[in-house]
Amino acid sequence: MLFSFDMSWAEVGAHIRRAGYWFPAVIVLWLFIYIINARAWQIIVNEGNRKPRIGFLRIFKYTVSGYSLNSVTPVGLLGGEPYRIMELSPLVGRAKATSSVILYAMMHIFSHFCFWIFSLGVFLVRYAHALSLSMLIVLGAILLFCLVGVKFFVMGYRYGLVQKTVSVFSRLPLVGARIQRVAESHAEGLQTVDEQISALHTQRPLVFYRSLFLEFFARLVGCFELQFILFIFNPSISYWDCLLMQAFVSLFANLFFFIPMQMGSKEGGLAIFTSVLHMNGSYGVLTGLITRLRELIWIAIGLLLIRFGNKKQVKSNIF
Numbered sequence: 001m002l003f004s005f006d007m008s009w010a011e012v013g014a015h016i017r018r019a020g021y022w023f024p025a026v027i028v029l030w031l032f033i034y035i036i037n038a039r040a041w042q043i044i045v046n047e048g049n050r051k052p053r054i055g056f057l058r059i060f061k062y063t064v065s066g067y068s069l070n071s072v073t074p075v076g077l078l079g080g081e082p083y084r085i086m087e088l089s090p091l092v093g094r095a096k097a098t099s100s101v102i103l104y105a106m107m108h109i110f111s112h113f114c115f116w117i118f119s120l121g122v123f124l125v126r127y128a129h130a131l132s133l134s135m136l137i138v139l140g141a142i143l144l145f146c147l148v149g150v151k152f153f154v155m156g157y158r159y160g161l162v163q164k165t166v167s168v169f170s171r172l173p174l175v176g177a178r179i180q181r182v183a184e185s186h187a188e189g190l191q192t193v194d195e196q197i198s199a200l201h202t203q204r205p206l207v208f209y210r211s212l213f214l215e216f217f218a219r220l221v222g223c224f225e226l227q228f229i230l231f232i233f234n235p236s237i238s239y240w241d242c243l244l245m246q247a248f249v250s251l252f253a254n255l256f257f258f259i260p261m262q263m264g265s266k267e268g269g270l271a272i273f274t275s276v277l278h279m280n281g282s283y284g285v286l287t288g289l290i291t292r293l294r295e296l297i298w299i300a301i302g303l304l305l306i307r308f309g310n311k312k313q314v315k316s317n318i319f
Contacts, residue, residue, distance in 0.1 A: 026225050027297060033222055037108075037215070040218070041104040042054065045096075065302040066083055066302075068298065069303075084097075099192075099197050102197060107211050107215050110153045111212060115250075120142065122244060123139070123244055157200070227242040230242065
């Protein structure tokens with residue numbers, strides 16, 4: 001992709017220099033997004049009147065570091081979520097740490113489905129005049145996929161998810177028997193985690209919806225990143241088109257969730273949608289390059305936060 005798009009390297013450098021103050025604006029924007037993410041998780045960790053309450057700065061540190069590990073780890077959640085559980089366990093206990101991390105991961109993914117459904121509504125309002133039969137079929141398939149996802153997560157919140165997930169994985173060849181033995185030896189702990197997951201949805205709905213709203217709001221704020229970058233190429237680009245682009249790109253990239261940093265899939269989605277907006281597809285690839293620079297900066301910050309500000313705990317937990 002880097003060597004095939006229709007733009008010389010001199011033009012690439014010129015456009016990146018042209019970004020000017022928009023690039024620092026994107027970096028700062030993600031500071032606010034991570035603050036919203038951290039607050040959504042803190043609400044879950046500190047739900048009820050549990051003592052002691054975990055401070056925001058600590059949660060913010062674990063949030064940024066966890067996302068950094070997810071970005072550089074194949075199959076995403078296998079990196080950041082165990083780290084968060086490890087860090088929280090000495091503070092709130094292993095069962096509470098596990099349930100709160102799983103709950104937040106579910107909330108984060110659940111907000112994706114809510115955002116995609118919202119984006120479908122925006123698309124229908126803005127482009128109702130241009131809808132064809134084939135487009136309606138595609139939109140219907142996407143809506144069905146999102147509704148199935150919403151149903152899955154609602155059931156998971158209502159009845160717990162851990163034991164059922166472990167049961168599914170225990171049927172896999174080669175590793176299934178070992179997973180089953182581990183599940184049996186930790187059956188009581190797994191049940192406790194499921195009970196805590198279902199309790200949030202059924203007993204504390206206000207906490208549940210506050211956290212979900214913040215995660216959904218973070219999605220809406222994140223759309224400004226594309227608008228800031230595309231202002232470089234098209235000063236008249238609207239927020240709503242950037243929202244639709246973000247929804248398409250996130251849906252397209254999440255189909256390839258097993259690729260670290262969604263390499264290639266994200267750039268491909270941006271190139272496709274910029275063409276839909278009647279812009280040069282190369283602008284989509286350049287937008288992807290600029291977002292990669294932002295990701296690398298925040299990944300570096302997150303990985304440094306693992307090492308600094310927590311020296312004693314890191315030394316005792318690495319091995």
